[in-house]
Amino acid sequence: MHYPEPISKLIDSFMKLPGIGPKTAGRLAFFVLDMQEDTVLDFAKALVDAKRNLSFCSVCGHITDVDPCQICQDKQRDGSMICVVQDPKDVIAMEKMRDYNGLYHVLHGAISPMDGIGPEDINVPSLLTRLQDEKVEELILATNPTIEGEATAMYISRLVKPSGIVTTRIAHGLPVGGDLEYADEVTLSKALEGRREL
């Protein structure tokens, strides 16, 4: 189908979002045309602001608008525990659960030799630096229950073991191959509670 260029551009933009095919993108584009101009401007500004004003915490790697992030700065939190996750979205999932009061470390990926991703390509070096500086007693490895996530947890566990820090892995019960971010709060809470030492 031939659209005027501004519309086809808008459709192409929506198609860059995950899970949006041409049909949905078309529907969203025409929906935007029907929106009030103010609403569209606010929407566009929210997109740009989110991108411009957010960066990654220099300590934990979580997404933030202040550095260090609010979680790292929070003195009420238990600094003896660090929960290691793959993605900022996992931190948000953990925080929604409200059962965890420790700190986080976001790897931004997992070790995957097949894709040429080694420990140096994700936030493993910064984790090791952090473990030297801080009074960490337990490292909770909450990487995804995928081959890469498991391999990453095992790798970090072996690396950290000589330091005397306890490494635990969150329990199964999370859907295998699934992402942490999609687990519901009860499942996630149980997975955390049932973590076992590696």
Ligand SMILES: [Zn+2]
């Ligand atoms: Zn942080």
